[in-house]
Amino acid sequence: MIADERDTIFSRMALLKGSRFFEEYYSDNPEKFENDEMLRSLPGLGSPGCPTYDHPGSVFTGGVFRMLSDLIPISVGEPHSDPVERDPARLTRWVKGAALYLGADDAGISSIRPGTYYSHRGRREEVWGEPVEESHPFAVALLSSMNPSMVHKGPLAPVMAESAMGYLRSGIAAIALAYVIREMGYQARAHTNGNYLVVAPRVAADAGLGVFGRSGLLIHRVFGPCARISVVTTDMPLLAGVPDPLADVVKSFCSVCGRCSMHCPGRAIPEGGPDEGAPVSWALDAEKCYQAWRRMGTDCGVCISTCPFTSGIDWEDLERAGIDPVAHEKILLASGGRDLPRPFDPEPPLWWR
Numbered sequence: 001m002i003a004d005e006r007d008t009i010f011s012r013m014a015l016l017k018g019s020r021f022f023e024e025y026y027s028d029n030p031e032k033f034e035n036d037e038m039l040r041s042l043p044g045l046g047s048p049g050c051p052t053y054d055h056p057g058s059v060f061t062g063g064v065f066r067m068l069s070d071l072i073p074i075s076v077g078e079p080h081s082d083p084v085e086r087d088p089a090r091l092t093r094w095v096k097g098a099a100l101y102l103g104a105d106d107a108g109i110s111s112i113r114p115g116t117y118y119s120h121r122g123r124r125e126e127v128w129g130e131p132v133e134e135s136h137p138f139a140v141a142l143l144s145s146m147n148p149s150m151v152h153k154g155p156l157a158p159v160m161a162e163s164a165m166g167y168l169r170s171g172i173a174a175i176a177l178a179y180v181i182r183e184m185g186y187q188a189r190a191h192t193n194g195n196y197l198v199v200a201p202r203v204a205a206d207a208g209l210g211v212f213g214r215s216g217l218l219i220h221r222v223f224g225p226c227a228r229i230s231v232v233t234t235d236m237p238l239l240a241g242v243p244d245p246l247a248d249v250v251k252s253f254c255s256v257c258g259r260c261s262m263h264c265p266g267r268a269i270p271e272g273g274p275d276e277g278a279p280v281s282w283a284l285d286a287e288k289c290y291q292a293w294r295r296m297g298t299d300c301g302v303c304i305s306t307c308p309f310t311s312g313i314d315w316e317d318l319e320r321a322g323i324d325p326v327a328h329e330k331i332l333l334a335s336g337g338r339d340l341p342r343p344f345d346p347e348p349p350l351w352w353r
């Protein structure tokens, strides 16, 4: 399925009231108007009117997101020379190594396929509605882990600072990687928070960096869902990775677990078993999730905090368990069980106040 970025809740919230795009969007999608107006009436995420606003720590988050926005113009550029190295195996080793050296915690490569790129752009007024015309054949996903001790403070303000830092770290690594790929003579564009032309979690899953769990988040073998993703698309000839073969095993584990659904303050994560006939096993209700964010004033993170993969699951045990629910019950029990209270820590870090 090819997604249109204009339909995402973030793009809708970025529409300026009274603008041509605002009128155009809601005349085509009148059923979204009432809900979106209600959300617009609430204080913006991380803004002083939010119930979780916490000065001066919250100001830090705003500064990091503003910096990410200021970096957008340097996400693109022209190749610096003609390509010299053309061997895909050598270039793949080089690109992955460069991504890690530039600060990513993990990196993987995927081939672009239908559904990797958005059909149209939506996040920023100046490019709103533009068809996505870039068609690079490869994408490099760069993953930056977040600090679980900060995420456990969610939905209080520090979780959003950590989220911003995850986007900043992966974003800076992606922008720098695009620079060095262009230096090698190839085209490259960095896709960072607020400036994606691609659906980043799909790129990462195709590249084998993780699999989707019940919460709709990508689960990485080391960091679980506690990570953020940026991407570089390129025409450099690379060797694509393969999706993680344990997708069905994680699906089976999530069927037994369900902690994220139980703790979700927005009731946005489905309960019960997977929907076997559907394109995704559990469809996150992104609208309900975002409504909860706006009510609380942060990007929450409770599903990340409560997930056993954030505290660490042994993937060898998981592989041995296969899709046996009894074995999964044992693994879940070893990580505290289904009813373990989530590790909430309300204290901000020492520097925060």
Ligand code: SF4
Residues within 6 Å of the ligand: 215, 263, 264, 265, 266, 267, 268, 269, 288, 289, 290, 292, 293, 299, 300, 301, 302, 303, 304
């Ligand atoms: S971020 Fe919060 S509201 Fe959204 S799905 Fe996760 S737990 Fe639910």
Ligand code: SF4
Residues within 6 Å of the ligand: 213, 214, 215, 216, 253, 254, 255, 257, 258, 259, 260, 261, 303, 306, 307, 308, 309
């Ligand atoms: S909390 Fe449990 S059900 Fe939810 S994604 Fe993590 S492992 Fe799956």
